[in-house]
Amino acid sequence: MKGQVVLSTTALVAGYERDLPIVCGVDFAVKAGELVVLLGPNGAGKSTLVKTIAGLVPVHSGSMSLDGRDITAVPAHEKVRHGLAFVPQTENIFATLTIEENLLLAADILPHGNRRRRIAAMYEMFPDLATRPSLRAGQLSGGQRQMLAVARALVVEPAILILDEPSAGLSPRIVLDVFARLKAINTAGVTIILVEQNVKAALAIADRAIILVEGLIRHEGLAASLADDPIVAELYLGARHSEKVAAR
Amino acid sequence: MNPQPLMDGLISGSMIGLGAIGITLTYSILRFANFAHGEFISWGAYFALAVSGALGALSATLMAPLGPFSFGWSLPLAAVGAIALTAALALLVDALLFGRLRARRGSIIILVMASFGAALTLRSLLEFIFTSQPAYFTNALQIALRLGGGLRATPDQLLSLGVGAVLVVAIHLLLTRTAIGRSMRAVSENQQLAGVVGIDVRKVIRTVWILGAGLASIAGIIAGLLVQIRPQMGLDLLLPLFAAAILGGIGSVPGAMIAGLIVGLAEALTVQLIGAEWRAAVAFVILVAILLLRPQGLFGRPQ
Numbered sequence: 001m002k003g004q005v006v007l008s009t010t011a012l013v014a015g016y017e018r019d020l021p022i023v024c025g026v027d028f029a030v031k032a033g034e035l036v037v038l039l040g041p042n043g044a045g046k047s048t049l050v051k052t053i054a055g056l057v058p059v060h061s062g063s064m065s066l067d068g069r070d071i072t073a074v075p076a077h078e079k080v081r082h083g084l085a086f087v088p089q090t091e092n093i094f095a096t097l098t099i100e101e102n103l104l105l106a107a108d109i110l111p112h113g114n115r116r117r118r119i120a121a122m123y124e125m126f127p128d129l130a131t132r133p134s135l136r137a138g139q140l141s142g143g144q145r146q147m148l149a150v151a152r153a154l155v156v157e158p159a160i161l162i163l164d165e166p167s168a169g170l171s172p173r174i175v176l177d178v179f180a181r182l183k184a185i186n187t188a189g190v191t192i193i194l195v196e197q198n199v200k201a202a203l204a205i206a207d208r209a210i211i212l213v214e215g216l217i218r219h220e221g222l223a224a225s226l227a228d229d230p231i232v233a234e235l236y237l238g239a240r241h242s243e244k245v246a247a248r
Numbered sequence: 249m250n251p252q253p254l255m256d257g258l259i260s261g262s263m264i265g266l267g268a269i270g271i272t273l274t275y276s277i278l279r280f281a282n283f284a285h286g287e288f289i290s291w292g293a294y295f296a297l298a299v300s301g302a303l304g305a306l307s308a309t310l311m312a313p314l315g316p317f318s319f320g321w322s323l324p325l326a327a328v329g330a331i332a333l334t335a336a337l338a339l340l341v342d343a344l345l346f347g348r349l350r351a352r353r354g355s356i357i358i359l360v361m362a363s364f365g366a367a368l369t370l371r372s373l374l375e376f377i378f379t380s381q382p383a384y385f386t387n388a389l390q391i392a393l394r395l396g397g398g399l400r401a402t403p404d405q406l407l408s409l410g411v412g413a414v415l416v417v418a419i420h421l422l423l424t425r426t427a428i429g430r431s432m433r434a435v436s437e438n439q440q441l442a443g444v445v446g447i448d449v450r451k452v453i454r455t456v457w458i459l460g461a462g463l464a465s466i467a468g469i470i471a472g473l474l475v476q477i478r479p480q481m482g483l484d485l486l487l488p489l490f491a492a493a494i495l496g497g498i499g500s501v502p503g504a505m506i507a508g509l510i511v512g513l514a515e516a517l518t519v520q521l522i523g524a525e526w527r528a529a530v531a532f533v534i535l536v537a538i539l540l541l542r543p544q545g546l547f548g549r550p551q
Binding site (some may be wrong): 054055057075076077080083086088091092093094095096097101104105106108109152156 | 332448
């Protein structure tokens with residue numbers, strides 16, 4: 001339901017090595033229907049945070065909950081069944097499988113009757129994928145791969161969709177297309193967390209932004225106000241962005 | 249030239265192919281060369297021997313030859329039990345050894361060395377339980393049938409070829425047309441992404457062990473039926489198995505079977521043209537040649 005907390009973390013500490021936490025005590029909550037962007041300099045822990053939420057990085061302490069259910073110790077493949085879909089930054093499709101097989105893999109966790117219906121819905125949402133479903137995914141262009149990765153994540157009608165830098169490696173024109181589609185998906189009711197380096201494009205579509213520095217949340221607020229905040233921009237988003245904001 | 253080596257090569261090649269499918273599946277999904285795989289072949293044959301013997305003791309009619317074959321109902325029934333027992337053995341080895349090393353993020357070389365250790369242990373156990381004396385499913389003699397073109401084969405040999413062909417098609421269909429097959433291919437390509445998509449990777453790994461060990465068991469039963477049963481039979485097949493798995497291309501089931509047939513034919517032709525003492529060298533030559541010339545094998549993709 002719109003406005004209810006879908007995902008929250010409490011004092012979350014995580015990292016690949018026990019004595020080297022990368023996420024150092026993060027508290028945040030995302031409400032239904034929101035599009036939240038996670039920003040911050042390189043090495044801030046943005047990707048590690050979303051990977052931890054997805055179940056790919058060990059949690060040292062703290063907790064996470066999804067729709068009120070504690071998912072801290074739930075393995076990655078079970079989280080999908082609880083409604084959490086994650087699109088990694090790279091290698092986010094199975095290149096040796098066909099487009100259809102990539103979608104079927106995700107749909108396999110759905111009841112039998114729903115699988116074809118959901119795949120048909122994805123083909124309707126991403127018509128490029130529908131033209132050649134038997135094409136190996138490895139033959140798709142960068143933008144098409146991102147679309148397939150997003151479609152694969154959406155097949156299961158997740159409560160929340162988390163994307164790790166979907167614009168990485170894409171041309172500026174394709175980035176605009178990807179972001180426009182993400183906004184449309186969000187407008188259709190899907191809650192989204194977006195990790196991005198492309199600050200301007202991300203803030204343009206986001207409702208709210210969270211800025212992470214050295215594994216801690218340093219600032220959060222409405223995306224529109226953050227975009228115009230020169231201090232925040234200079235501190236966390238880089239001087240160039242700050243200069244652009246100041247020049248407006 | 250006498251064409252009979254072609255038939256002999258196809259028959260031994262189908263055994264090699266079945267074993268190589270197990271190796272190629274484990275290699276592509278668990279990412280290490282399992283040198284204990286040959287022992288699953290031996291254990292499969294001995295499990296079948298033990299179950300068949302027990303069934304024969306219960307009812308002598310089960311040992312009476314079935315139609316043109318040299319064995320009775322006891323062997324197909326024992327094969328079902330042997331497949332289940334070999335699969336259970338593989339799962340036990342994984343739970344006690346490989347699974348623990350994976351959990352500790354053990355490197356590939358450690359897993360390979362562990363598989364050598366597991367192979368030695370399993371082989372020694374077989375020798376301890378069954379002794380190193382050869383054993384046979386049946387003592388019945390079979391007359392080879394004339395197949396035309398100067399080829400001859402016994403009904404048991406023809407059945408073995410048929411079983412190999414049916415199994416390779418079945419495994420290929422399982423991998424390409426079913427949900428578990430898709431999951432296995434996905435885990436083979438990217439284990440982490442597979443988990444994110446909702447695939448239970450541990451279940452896929454268990455399935456791979458069951459399939460690989462089941463096929464190894466069938467290869468062992470065929471080898472035992474056509475030749476003899478010895479604790480060393482798996483070790484003797486190991487080099488041809490790896491040659492076939494690599495020649496076919498790691499991950500390719502049809503590739504493993506076709507390459508198994510190629511290795512079997514090459515061995516048989518070598519015996520005919522050069523001499524029996526060179527038979528064992530053929531698989532090694534094929535293995536080295538493919539690694540130097542086309543490491544991805546005939547049907548594999550370049551890494």
